[in-house]
Amino acid sequence: MAERRPTIADVARRAGVSKGTVSFALNGRPGVAAATRERILEAAEALNWRPNHRARSLSVSRAFALGLVIARDPSLLGSDPFFPTFIAGVETVLAERGQALVLQVAGGGQAETEGYRRLAQDGRVDGVFLTDLRRHDPRITLVDALGLPAVTLNRPDVPSPFPAVCLDDRPGIAAVVDHLVGLGHTRIAHVAGPDDFLHGHGRRKAFLDALAAQGLPAGRVEVSDFTASGGTAATRRLLDAPDPPTAIVYANDLMAIAGINVAHGLGISVPARLSVAGFDDTELSAHLHPPLTTVRTDVFGWGQVAARSLLALIDGESTGDVELEPARLVVRRSTAPPSAPSETSPATPYPTPEES
Amino acid sequence: MAERRPTIADVARRAGVSKGTVSFALNGRPGVAAATRERILEAAEALNWRPNHRARSLSVSRAFALGLVIARDPSLLGSDPFFPTFIAGVETVLAERGQALVLQVAGGGQAETEGYRRLAQDGRVDGVFLTDLRRHDPRITLVDALGLPAVTLNRPDVPSPFPAVCLDDRPGIAAVVDHLVGLGHTRIAHVAGPDDFLHGHGRRKAFLDALAAQGLPAGRVEVSDFTASGGTAATRRLLDAPDPPTAIVYANDLMAIAGINVAHGLGISVPARLSVAGFDDTELSAHLHPPLTTVRTDVFGWGQVAARSLLALIDGESTGDVELEPARLVVRRSTAPPSAPSETSPATPYPTPEES
DNA sequence: TTGTATGCGTTATCAT
DNA sequence: ATGATAACGCATACAA
Numbered sequence: 001m002a003e004r005r006p007t008i009a010d011v012a013r014r015a016g017v018s019k020g021t022v023s024f025a026l027n028g029r030p031g032v033a034a035a036t037r038e039r040i041l042e043a044a045e046a047l048n049w050r051p052n053h054r055a056r057s058l059s060v061s062r063a064f065a066l067g068l069v070i071a072r073d074p075s076l077l078g079s080d081p082f083f084p085t086f087i088a089g090v091e092t093v094l095a096e097r098g099q100a101l102v103l104q105v106a107g108g109g110q111a112e113t114e115g116y117r118r119l120a121q122d123g124r125v126d127g128v129f130l131t132d133l134r135r136h137d138p139r140i141t142l143v144d145a146l147g148l149p150a151v152t153l154n155r156p157d158v159p160s161p162f163p164a165v166c167l168d169d170r171p172g173i174a175a176v177v178d179h180l181v182g183l184g185h186t187r188i189a190h191v192a193g194p195d196d197f198l199h200g201h202g203r204r205k206a207f208l209d210a211l212a213a214q215g216l217p218a219g220r221v222e223v224s225d226f227t228a229s230g231g232t233a234a235t236r237r238l239l240d241a242p243d244p245p246t247a248i249v250y251a252n253d254l255m256a257i258a259g260i261n262v263a264h265g266l267g268i269s270v271p272a273r274l275s276v277a278g279f280d281d282t283e284l285s286a287h288l289h290p291p292l293t294t295v296r297t298d299v300f301g302w303g304q305v306a307a308r309s310l311l312a313l314i315d316g317e318s319t320g321d322v323e324l325e326p327a328r329l330v331v332r333r334s335t336a337p338p339s340a341p342s343e344t345s346p347a348t349p350y351p352t353p354e355e356s
Numbered sequence: 357m358a359e360r361r362p363t364i365a366d367v368a369r370r371a372g373v374s375k376g377t378v379s380f381a382l383n384g385r386p387g388v389a390a391a392t393r394e395r396i397l398e399a400a401e402a403l404n405w406r407p408n409h410r411a412r413s414l415s416v417s418r419a420f421a422l423g424l425v426i427a428r429d430p431s432l433l434g435s436d437p438f439f440p441t442f443i444a445g446v447e448t449v450l451a452e453r454g455q456a457l458v459l460q461v462a463g464g465g466q467a468e469t470e471g472y473r474r475l476a477q478d479g480r481v482d483g484v485f486l487t488d489l490r491r492h493d494p495r496i497t498l499v500d501a502l503g504l505p506a507v508t509l510n511r512p513d514v515p516s517p518f519p520a521v522c523l524d525d526r527p528g529i530a531a532v533v534d535h536l537v538g539l540g541h542t543r544i545a546h547v548a549g550p551d552d553f554l555h556g557h558g559r560r561k562a563f564l565d566a567l568a569a570q571g572l573p574a575g576r577v578e579v580s581d582f583t584a585s586g587g588t589a590a591t592r593r594l595l596d597a598p599d600p601p602t603a604i605v606y607a608n609d610l611m612a613i614a615g616i617n618v619a620h621g622l623g624i625s626v627p628a629r630l631s632v633a634g635f636d637d638t639e640l641s642a643h644l645h646p647p648l649t650t651v652r653t654d655v656f657g658w659g660q661v662a663a664r665s666l667l668a669l670i671d672g673e674s675t676g677d678v679e680l681e682p683a684r685l686v687v688r689r690s691t692a693p694p695s696a697p698s699e700t701s702p703a704t705p706y707p708t709p710e711e712s
Numbered sequence: 713t714t715g716t717a718t719g720c721g722t723t724a725t726c727a728t
Numbered sequence: 729a730t731g732a733t734a735a736c737g738c739a740t741a742c743a744a
Contacts, residue, residue: 008721018732023722031730053478054417055720058410058737065458065480074444074656079639081434088430091461095471100480102421103459105440105447115451122409124421124456228643254640261645283435284610287584289617300430364738374715379739387713411737414720 006047015043026051065100066090066310067125067148071112071132074105076227079254081282082299086131089303097311113142120146127310129153130162133198151310153302154198155321163313164321165306169199169279170206172295172327173249176277177210179293179329180247183337185275189220189245191234191255200226203251203279220245224255231255235262239274246274246338253278253285253294260288260334271336281330290333297327362403370399382407421456422446422666423481423504427468427488430461432583435610437638438655442487445659453667469498476502483666485509486518489554507666509658510554511677519669520677521662525555525635526562528651528683529605532633533566535649535685536603539693541631545576545601547590547611556582559607559635576601580611587611591618595630602630602694609634609641609650616644616690627692637686646689653683 012022017036025032025040032040043049057063068090070083077083087101094101102125106112116139119125127149130139133156140160143150155164180188190207193200204221211219222237224230231254238245239262250256256278263274270276271290278285278294285292305322312318368378373392381388381396388396399405413419424446426439433439443457450457458480462468472495475481483505486495489512496516499506511520536544546563549556560577567575576597578590587610594601595618606612612634619630626632626646634641634650641648661678668674 007719009719019721020723020733021731024731027722033730036730050477051722052414052720053480054410054414054419056722058408058414058720059722061410061736063410074441074448076639077440077444078437078655080440083440084433084436085430087459088433088461091459092430095460095462095467098474098478100475100478101459103443103447103457104451105444106451111451118454119456121406122454122456124409228640232643257640258643261643264645283432284584284613287588287614287617289620299434363736365736375738376716376740377714380714383739385740389713392713407739408737412739414737415739417719 005052006049008049008051010047011040011044011049014047015040061123063102063123063126064098065102065125066094066307067102067104067116067119067128068131069104069106069112069115069119069128071106071109071115074107077105079228080226081253081280083131085299086303086306089300090129090307091303093304093307093311099311112139116143116146116148120148126314127151129306129310130156133157134196135198135201137198149310149313151306151313153306154202157198163309163318165302165309165324166321167297167302167324168326169203169295169297170209170326172279172297172329173203173206174210174213175329176249176293176295177207177214179331180249180275180277180335181214181216183247183275183335185247185338186216187219187243187245188216188247188249189222189238191231191238191248191250191259192221192223193226193251195223200251207249224251226252226255228254228258231258232262235259239263239266239268247276247335248274249277251279253280253282253292256292256294256334257284257288260292271334273339275335275338277335279327286332288334293332293335294330295327296330298325301325361408362405364405364407366403367396367400367405370403371396417479419458419480419482420454421458421481422450422663423458423460423472423475423484424487425460425462425468425471425475425484427462427465427471430463433461435584436582437609437636439487441655442659442662445656446485446663447659449660449663449667455667468495472499472502472504476504482670483507485662485666486512489513490552491554491557493554505666505669507662507669509662510558513554519665519674521658521665521680522677523653523658523680524682525559525651525653526565526682528635528653528685529559529562530566530569531685532605532649532651533563533570535687536605536631536633536691537567537570537572539603539631539691541603541694542572543575543599543601544572544603544605545578545594547587547594547604547606547615548577548579549582549607551579556607563605580607582608582611584610584614587614588618591615595619595622595624603632603691604630605633607635609636609638609648612648612650612690613640613644616648627690629695631691631694633691635683642688644690649688649691650686651683652686654681657681 008019012019025037104115106115130150130152150162152164154166192204222234224234260270268274278292281294281296285294364375368375381393460471462471486506486508506518508520510522548560580586580590616626619626624630634648637650637652641650
């Protein structure tokens with residue numbers, strides 16, 4: 001005799017009314033006499049009735065869930081701090097609203113499209129987050145065609161019907177460049193992310209713009225892929241060049257850390273002979289030696305705001321684009337004035353690390 | 357006139373049969389005449405009918421989704437490579453079976469319990485993964501009481517009704533110790549994970565057991581927390597001690613990397629004066645300088661097998677516990693023979709890094 | 713071999 | 729103004 005979960009029919013029977021009236025009463029809708037409402041609430045309470053989520057989902061045609069499709073090489077996903085932090089931010093909002101997060105990890109581009117399509121066709125979610133925007137991102141029209149509400153992280157470079165939740169990278173990159181120029185650097189290079197990602201592209205442009213604003217010639221840019229191995233290769237190319245840079249601005253911490261290690265391997269000490277700056281402010285970067293100068297963005301908050309925006313959009317009360325606090329510089333010990341050209345690498349140990 | 361999606365009633369009408377017959381025909385159940393079946397399939401094809409996922413979910417009382425509750429401090433979640441990789445493995449299996457993954461990130465213990473409860477009560481998922489097992493983990497009985505099928509990652513230390521998907525850490529740790537002893541080390545320390553995690557506890561025990569098996573006295577163990585900051589502090593404590601170790605075995609790569617940086621800060625070169633080994637084989641560890649000797653586990657495969665096991669359990673065809681390929685040692689350059697006691701830190705640059 | 717009723721909560725429509 | 733009824737979506741136990 002499995003204790004069957006009470007249904008709305010049980011409540012209706014006990015209160016002596018119809019199912020419809022129970023529904024109206026419990027959802028606080030008008031058209032129910034106060035006395036009747038009271039009776040219904042008591043019956044529901046007595047039976048400890050909770051609406052069946054699946055039935056509710058069916059009748060209102062809502063999933064009460066949001067979707068996130070991650071298109072990344074699984075083997076590299078583990079070293080990216082973005083998604084876990086972003087998801088954690090999203091979750092804080094969803095948890096208090098009874099919403100769930102449905103995740104998909106898609107390898108290649110084909111699987112990605114299929115992922116959105118499945119989420120939409122199965123009605124698994126009421127809306128999706130569009131992260132890691134690419135240039136001329138096909139997902140904008142795809143998701144729109146699927147009839148799925150969405151928010152984009154930052155603004156796409158194509159017309160978009162979706163609200164954008166924006167966190168501007170560029171001030172952070174500009175601040176790094178200004179910081180390095182202020183220290184006396186003139187040969188500054190950049191290790192960029194893939195150029196088809198909007199953020200990779202944007203950080204690169206911000207780098208070049210900031211140099212130009214400082215009246216310096218364009219620095220060398222090595223396009224890489226946000227991975228440690230890519231950062232290693234790009235750094236080798238830069239440091240093996242005839243006129244190597246005295247400072248390198250990386251598009252993320254992972255490549256920067258790999259870069260520092262390449263420098264160490266070449267006997268080039270950081271920051272004495274090479275200044276290095278990252279981007280992300282991962283937990284590790286403060287605990288390196290030297291601790292990494294980097295750029296911090298509030299990814300957790302980004303997730304929170306994106307979730308709120310998407311839920312508002314789904315509820316038909318979109319507030320339009322949102323602008324978050326831009327990225328900002330965190331100065332630590334991996335950046336310092338360039339050494340005099342004649343000076344050789346000093347063998348002195350680094351000063352004790354200290355958080356800025 | 358929104359083009360209403362065709363329903364099973366439309367198909368039934370077109371084929372001149374009842375809804376029930378359509379359902380039987382399309383699910384390949386017996387009791388439908390071949391000619392009738394053919395007619396129904398044609399009608400469904402012509403109308404391009406797809407079953408409504410939500411209605412299906414309601415009628416069969418299944419969510420066609422699995423759940424994962426992650427109880428981690430959100431600010432530290434980003435530096436842990438485990439979950440993204442595990443999830444990616446899970447997804448490869450779910451994608452081809454039309455299943456979804458519902459994720460919850462819960463901060464403290466209270467929120468964690470609430471997370472499982474919500475998943476169960478709302479019928480959001482048909483089963484859950486129990487990861488990061490703790491000693492006397494209360495989730496075993498909780499999830500069982502909630503009537504939710506589950507698989508555990510490794511075996512709990514309490515009686516469990518759930519299949520376990522096991523990947524043994526211990527051979528990896530033992531191999532590290534053997535490797536270090538083989539190099540000539542006798543003062544080997546361990547920086548452990550939190551002792552209430554079974555894997556933190558297990559790696560520590562494996563470390564001590566391996567030393568004992570080698571006939572060496574118990575090495576010093578610093579219990580830490582898997583974070584860079586924790587690894588930094590623990591390493592300081594070890595290296596500041598009167599009789600510092602010549603090798604440190606860390607319970608994860610993140611702490612090991614932080615440890616290497618502490619050593620650098622103290623002018624202690626790795627591996628010349630201190631050997632360091634990690635655990636995880638994160639992407640970065642091969643690109644450090646020196647590249648990190650560590651232990652590799654197939655987290656992606658773990659996710660795949662766990663997903664298959666959980667789905668099998670839900671379908672009532674559980675295959676019992678599963679044992680995966682155990683963790684195995686990856687020797688790189690961060691481990692070397694201990695220097696002679698009298699020898700001071702050599703200032704020679706590291707050899708060029710090379711993957712083992 | 714096929715049709716019907718039931719399970720679910722919500723809501724449009726109808727009846728008082 | 730209040731409340732009852734039926735329909736929505738699919739699968740399945742049961743009746744015919």
